[in-house]
Amino acid sequence: MAQTKEELFDAKIPEGPLQEKWDNHKNSLKLLNPNNKKKHHVIVVGTGLAGASASASLAELGYNVTAFCIQDSARRAHSIAAQGGINAAKNYQNDGDNIWRLFYDTIKGGDYRSREANVYRLAQVSNNIIDQCVAQGVPFAREYGGTLANRSFGGAQVSRTFYARGQTGQQLLLGAYSAMMRQVEKGKIKMIPRQEMLDLVMVDDLARGIITRDLETGEIQRHAADAVLLCTGGYGNIYYLSTNAKNTNASAAWRCHKRGAMFSNPCFTQIHPTCIPVSGEYQSKLTLMSESLRNDGRVWVPKKAGDDRHPSDIPDDERDYYLERKYPSFGNLVPRDVASRNAKYVCDEGRGVGPTKMAVYLDFRDAIKEQGLDTISGKYGNLFDMYEKITGENPYEVPMRIYPAVHYTMGGLWVDYNLMSNLPGLFVLGEANFSDHGANRLGASALMQGLADGYFVIPYTLGDYIARNDIKPVSTDTPEFDQAEKEVRERISRLLDNKGNKTVLDFHRELGKLMWDYVGMSRNKEGLEEVIGKIRDLREEFWKDVYVPGENETFNKYLEYAYRVADYMELGEVMARDALDREESCGGHFREEYQTEDGEALRNDEEYNFVSCWEYKGEGEKHDIHREPLEFEYVTPTQRSYK
Amino acid sequence: MSDQQMTIHLKVWRQKGPNSKGELVDYTMDDVNPHMSFLEMFDWLNEKLMKQGEEPIEFDHDCREGICGSCNMMINGQAHGPQKATAACQLHMRQFSDGDTIYVEPWRAKAFPIIKDLVVDRSAFDRIVEAGGYVSVNTGGAVDANAQLIPKKEADIAFDYATCIGCGACVAACPNSSASLFTGAKIAQFAHLPQGEPERKERARAMVDQMKEEGFGDCSNFAECEAVCPKEISITAIAEMRREYVKSLFD
Numbered sequence: 001m002a003q004t005k006e007e008l009f010d011a012k013i014p015e016g017p018l019q020e021k022w023d024n025h026k027n028s029l030k031l032l033n034p035n036n037k038k039k040h041h042v043i044v045v046g047t048g049l050a051g052a053s054a055s056a057s058l059a060e061l062g063y064n065v066t067a068f069c070i071q072d073s074a075r076r077a078h079s080i081a082a083q084g085g086i087n088a089a090k091n092y093q094n095d096g097d098n099i100w101r102l103f104y105d106t107i108k109g110g111d112y113r114s115r116e117a118n119v120y121r122l123a124q125v126s127n128n129i130i131d132q133c134v135a136q137g138v139p140f141a142r143e144y145g146g147t148l149a150n151r152s153f154g155g156a157q158v159s160r161t162f163y164a165r166g167q168t169g170q171q172l173l174l175g176a177y178s179a180m181m182r183q184v185e186k187g188k189i190k191m192i193p194r195q196e197m198l199d200l201v202m203v204d205d206l207a208r209g210i211i212t213r214d215l216e217t218g219e220i221q222r223h224a225a226d227a228v229l230l231c232t233g234g235y236g237n238i239y240y241l242s243t244n245a246k247n248t249n250a251s252a253a254w255r256c257h258k259r260g261a262m263f264s265n266p267c268f269t270q271i272h273p274t275c276i277p278v279s280g281e282y283q284s285k286l287t288l289m290s291e292s293l294r295n296d297g298r299v300w301v302p303k304k305a306g307d308d309r310h311p312s313d314i315p316d317d318e319r320d321y322y323l324e325r326k327y328p329s330f331g332n333l334v335p336r337d338v339a340s341r342n343a344k345y346v347c348d349e350g351r352g353v354g355p356t357k358m359a360v361y362l363d364f365r366d367a368i369k370e371q372g373l374d375t376i377s378g379k380y381g382n383l384f385d386m387y388e389k390i391t392g393e394n395p396y397e398v399p400m401r402i403y404p405a406v407h408y409t410m411g412g413l414w415v416d417y418n419l420m421s422n423l424p425g426l427f428v429l430g431e432a433n434f435s436d437h438g439a440n441r442l443g444a445s446a447l448m449q450g451l452a453d454g455y456f457v458i459p460y461t462l463g464d465y466i467a468r469n470d471i472k473p474v475s476t477d478t479p480e481f482d483q484a485e486k487e488v489r490e491r492i493s494r495l496l497d498n499k500g501n502k503t504v505l506d507f508h509r510e511l512g513k514l515m516w517d518y519v520g521m522s523r524n525k526e527g528l529e530e531v532i533g534k535i536r537d538l539r540e541e542f543w544k545d546v547y548v549p550g551e552n553e554t555f556n557k558y559l560e561y562a563y564r565v566a567d568y569m570e571l572g573e574v575m576a577r578d579a580l581d582r583e584e585s586c587g588g589h590f591r592e593e594y595q596t597e598d599g600e601a602l603r604n605d606e607e608y609n610f611v612s613c614w615e616y617k618g619e620g621e622k623h624d625i626h627r628e629p630l631e632f633e634y635v636t637p638t639q640r641s642y643k
Numbered sequence: 644m645s646d647q648q649m650t651i652h653l654k655v656w657r658q659k660g661p662n663s664k665g666e667l668v669d670y671t672m673d674d675v676n677p678h679m680s681f682l683e684m685f686d687w688l689n690e691k692l693m694k695q696g697e698e699p700i701e702f703d704h705d706c707r708e709g710i711c712g713s714c715n716m717m718i719n720g721q722a723h724g725p726q727k728a729t730a731a732c733q734l735h736m737r738q739f740s741d742g743d744t745i746y747v748e749p750w751r752a753k754a755f756p757i758i759k760d761l762v763v764d765r766s767a768f769d770r771i772v773e774a775g776g777y778v779s780v781n782t783g784g785a786v787d788a789n790a791q792l793i794p795k796k797e798a799d800i801a802f803d804y805a806t807c808i809g810c811g812a813c814v815a816a817c818p819n820s821s822a823s824l825f826t827g828a829k830i831a832q833f834a835h836l837p838q839g840e841p842e843r844k845e846r847a848r849a850m851v852d853q854m855k856e857e858g859f860g861d862c863s864n865f866a867e868c869e870a871v872c873p874k875e876i877s878i879t880a881i882a883e884m885r886r887e888y889v890k891s892l893f894d
């Protein structure tokens with residue numbers, strides 16, 4: 001049943017013209033009749049947009065679903081924090097949008113490192129998502145006439161982003177969560193919150209179950225099913241400081257990886273340019289300030305390094321509006337990766353501002369002068385308030401200080417067109433998979449992808465898998481479950497018994513700094529080679545010297561934290577290896593050796609037009625790399641320029 | 644803004660497990676930076692406790708942006724602390740003064756049993772939603788999103804109610820431990836949307852009944868819930884809920 005290497009790289013892209021692939025595919029998928037669905041049981045790990053939408057949709061079809069999440073309620077998944085909006089090709093604004101354009105913008109935004117067929121399907125189902133959410137009662141922003149409102153977002157020339165004030169993720173997730181709760185009430189979903197997946201169980205080469213830990217009591221449990229859907233989000237938290245919620249983690253995906261699932265493009269990380277900068281050592285996370293602020297704010301630093309004057313005492317001719325200077329046609333509105341990198345450069349030159357010198361100004365002085373205070377507060381009032389709450393400074397009077405922060409991970413577990421990993425029966429949805437964003441994700445497209453996967457893709461492809469493989473129930477009383485549980489218990493005991501001298505947070509902060517310095521906004525061969533050794537050393541030290549308090553049989557957040565950081569210690573190395581292997585710059589992956597004369601990312605389509613797939617080879621062993629070639633039949637990869 | 648370090652005296656509720664007896668324990672922090680968030684101060688304190696071989700304080704948290712609704716601390720007797728429209732994770736230490744004593748306790752309500760220290764069980768909220776906090780539509784087959792126009796004014800009212808983060812501050816602040824603001828907000832959101840219309844009566848009845856069954860108290864119009872709500876949800880939600888409930892009884 002296990003796939004051969006050749007089959008692995010068969011992404012199972014359907015035949016036919018791009019526009020017809022998904023429909024053709026749906027026609028060829030095997031169906032399970034409703035009575036049969038009732039006999040099948042699916043595990044869904046994670047209840048963010050991807051997991052909640054999948055759980056609800058599958059339960060509606062008749063499957064029996066058991067869903068798990070870390071938080072005390074499904075509604076608190078990290079998706080809740082998304083602010084800006086969700087894209088769809090509705091063309092309600094009559095500004096020339098269509099499915100093709102959304103497809104094209106997304107694939108170009110990803111710097112031509114994703115599959116045409118996947119991205120096209122995403123654009124196709126985008127419209128259904130909006131319809132579905134509205135039907136659930138999601139209160140999107142509306143115009144006075146009662147129609148839905150749109151805004152524009154980076155990387156697009158049309159207005160296609162649907163939003164619910166600055167709380168789009170919250171409203172979409174509550175929609176999906178309520179659909180889930182309806183099925184809980186009907187008995188079709190068993191929702192188990194505060195329950196963390198700690199391993200995947202393979203039986204006869206099929207994904208058949210998981211081992212979990214009850215986060216209240218420490219009880220280790222076994223759960224079996226006919227398929228496992230991993231919807232566990234991204235791994236941006238590996239950098240310690242990021243815009244991600246504190247409990248986001250790579251562990252579920254990493255456990256699957258260690259059971260044989262390929263990890264793809266791990267080095268593709270998105271760094272968002274406008275976040276509130278670090279204020280001190282105690283800092284625990286970074287807060288995003290919407291990228292819409294760059295429509296009116298001007299980015300600058302002093303021309304002179306070490307200029308400590310108050311910003312208002314620095315005259316205009318001693319300020320460097322470096323984005324406007326370097327990119328006269330796009331100015332402050334260059335894409336996320338370009339804006340981020342340039343902020344780093346000026347800070348590296350010693351021209352950063354604020355107490356830590358790791359920030360640049362985002363100044364609204366001129367916008368307020370030109371448009372008036374009321375207009376600016378009308379546009380950005382809630383963001384200005386949030387900024388003031390966090391920093392204690394009033395951005396109407398003093399320029400905001402911003403700095404880039406890790407925001408999203410494009411990499412993830414490899415999946416085929418059906419969203420199935422190379423392990424049969426293990427499906428991966430949402431940010432946890434690598435699939436649709438290539439080397440850079442456009443704003444407002446992660447929400448779209450999570451819901452596309454859960455509402456409109458998996459309900460079709462899962463049935464086909466179950467129908468074709470004639471999956472029969474398994475018991476949790478098998479050697480495979482015994483072994484997986486034993487390994488989980490040993491790992492927990494090892495952490496608890498260690499009683500070292502450094503806390504998990506000490507280690508996480510150190511790892512985060514390595515990742516940020518060497519595998520962050522800008523990377524080079526020498527640094528990457530060096531950091532691999534450093535990560536290995538830190539990992540060794542972690543297992544020798546980490547201190548984990550308390551015991552297993554109780555609520556113990558630092559124990560959870562410990563096993564998550566332990567996994568980051570391994571993932572970090574693979575991210576560095578991937579960045580080292582990819583000798584080109586593309587999207588969020590910037591290799592200093594590969595840039596244009598203007599300092600822009602220089603792709604190498606001849607040699608690096610592929611998805612990297614990393615294979616786990618055993619504890620402490622070097623990973624193997626495989627490559628899924630990408631083909632562009634419908635779009636022609638071009639070099640970006642924002643001059 | 645002063646960067647002077649502050650000394651803060653904390654009195655924190657410690658309770659080993661659901662059935663243990665809890666008590667307030669004193670901690671003094673002499674290096675609190677005014678720019679720290681309230682939860683960062685707890686991270687900092689926990690680091691110190693662990694380095695002294697003591698057990699860290701357990702508290703729920705996740706997004707730290709005031710939207711996931713995980714954090715739940717009674718700070719000096721106020722749910723989420725002194726700053727208006729601010730969840731504990733967004734509260735910063737500059738709101739306090741050098742030398743202050745701060746009491747930190749979990750939400751207290753019969754329907755929110757304590758799990759450990761400041762962590763409580765809020766699953767009752769999920770069960771209230773399960774009873775009817777949804778529109779019964781299956782995935783697929785929805786009509787075009789613009790097929791039904793909704794006046795902006797109604798959509799905005801619905802949105803204001805929909806912003807609830809489910810943190811439970813309303814329950815914690817209420818002398819009766821009522822969940823009326825939480826329940827009312829969901830009922831009112833759907834009462835202002837055409838999508839909510841078909842199940843309007845069943846929803847109101849089922850959610851209110853479930854709320855009672857979970858052991859939450861009645862509302863006596865103290866309005867403490869509105870005062871502490873980090874999303875500033877208005878108690879008009881409760882009036883709407885009552886109206887919807889009464890209407891649901893006479894059909």
Ligand SMILES: Cc1cc2nc3c(=O)[nH]c(=O)nc-3n(C[C@H](O)[C@H](O)[C@H](O)COP(=O)(O)OP(=O)(O)OC[C@H]3O[C@@H](n4cnc5c(N)ncnc54)[C@H](O)[C@@H]3O)c2cc1C
Pocket residue numbers: 045046047048049050051068069070071074076077078079080081082083084085086168169195196197198231232233234243244245248249251252288407408429430431432443444445446447448450
């Ligand atoms: C501040 C911020 C703003 C954003 N704004 C936007 C935006 O405007 N538009 C946009 O398109 N995107 C935005 N994004 C990105 C987007 O929010 C995420 O990519 C997306 O929500 C991820 O959804 P998900 O369902 O894949 O995972 P998540 O929402 O991260 O959910 C993961 C789930 O898995 C569970 N889980 C994890 N590990 C385990 C385990 N081991 N066992 C059990 N359960 C587990 C968690 O409990 C959770 O339920 C933003 C991101 C951030 C950080």
